Amino acid sequence: GAVVSQHPSWVICKSGTSVKIECRSLDFQATTMFWYRQFPKQSLMLMATSNEGSKATYEQGVEKDKFLINHASLTLSTLTVTSAHPEDSSFYICSARRGGLTDTQYFGPGTRLTVL
Amino acid sequence: GENVEQHPSTLSVQEGDSAVIKCTYSDSASNYFPWYKQELGKGPQLIIDIRSNVGEKKDQRIAVTLNKTAKHFSLHITETQPEDSAVYFCAAKGSNFGNEKLTFGTGTRLTIIP
Numbered sequence: 001g002a003v004v005s006q007h008p009s010w011v012i013c014k015s016g017t018s019v020k021i022e023c024r025s026l027d028f029q030a031t032t033m034f035w036y037r038q039f040p041k042q043s044l045m046l047m048a049t050s051n052e053g054s055k056a057t058y059e060q061g062v063e064k065d066k067f068l069i070n071h072a073s074l075t076l077s078t079l080t081v082t083s084a085h086p087e088d089s090s091f092y093i094c095s096a097r098r099g100g101l102t103d104t105q106y107f108g109p110g111t112r113l114t115v116l
Numbered sequence: 117g118e119n120v121e122q123h124p125s126t127l128s129v130q131e132g133d134s135a136v137i138k139c140t141y142s143d144s145a146s147n148y149f150p151w152y153k154q155e156l157g158k159g160p161q162l163i164i165d166i167r168s169n170v171g172e173k174k175d176q177r178i179a180v181t182l183n184k185t186a187k188h189f190s191l192h193i194t195e196t197q198p199e200d201s202a203v204y205f206c207a208a209k210g211s212n213f214g215n216e217k218l219t220f221g222t223g224t225r226l227t228i229i230p
Contacts, residue, residue: 006159034217043205043220044160093159103148103167103209105218107159 002028004096006108013084014116020080021111023094029074030096034105035067038091050077084115118143120208122221129196130229137224139206140188148209149189150218151180153202160205164191193226201228 003026013019023033032051036044048064050056050071058064066088068080077096081088093110097103119142129135141149147168152160166173166180166189173180177196182189193200203225207218 004159032216043222046217049217103150104162104165105150106162107152110157110159112157 002026002096002098002104002106004030004094004106004108006094006111008111009109010112010114012114012116015085016083018080018082019084019113020078021092021094021113023077023079023096023108025075025096025106028096028098030077030098031074032097033071033077034095034097035069035077035079036093036095038093038110040091044093047079081113084113086115089113089115118146118208118210118219120206120219120221122206122224124224125222126225126227128227128229131196131198133196135191135193135196135200135226135228137191137204137206137226138188139190139208139221140186141208141219142187143208143210144184144187146208146210149180149182150207150209151178151191152205152207154205154223155202163204196228198228198230201226 005024007022035047047062048056048058050069052071052074056069071077094108095105097105122139150165153163154160164178164180166182177194179192203223205223206221209218
C-alpha cells in the first residue's frame, strides 16, 4: 500500500507555544488530505479536509484559527496547533487520498502531542 | 449525515478460531467501506475494503461481506494469530459530491488468546 509519513512522531511543548506537524505522501500525489484527532480508546475524529492549493474545510466545532492547515503541494500538508494548551494534548493523525476516482485513504503513523 | 455503528466493542478469540466484527451504516448512498487495523500508538492501517458493487471480497485470512439491502458489512478473520490483536475500525464513505469523508465506527478491540 501507499506510504504516508508524519513528523514528528511525538512532541512535548509548553503551554502557549505553537507546534507544527508535517504529513507527507511518499509515493503518490494526494489531492486530498485529512487531519484527525484521536483520544485514548476512542475512534478517529475528523478535524478538517484539505485540498491542494485551497483552504481547508473544518468540521463543526474545530477552531480554524487554532488548528492551521496548509496543503501547499500534492505531497505535503501541515497542521499547526497555535497557542497550545493542555487540553490540546492528543494523538493527531493525517491521512491522504490519491487523486482521480479512487476512494482509498491511507493514514500516517500519528503524532503524539503533549502540552505541559 | 452518515452514522456507522460497530459491534462488538471488545472481542476475545482463541488463537486459530475465527473473529467476526459487524458494522451497520445509515446512508444508503454510501458506496465505499474500508476496514482499518490500529495497533497501540500507531496510525490505522488499511487491511481490506469493498465497494458497493461487490458483495464479498477476500484477501488470504481476511474477508469482508456487504449487504446493501440491510446496510451492514462485516469483517471476517479466520485462523486468528496473536499478531491479529489490535483495534479494528470500519468506515463508510458517501458517493455524493461534498460528502466524501469517511465516517468511522467506534472500534473493536480484538484480543487473540494464545
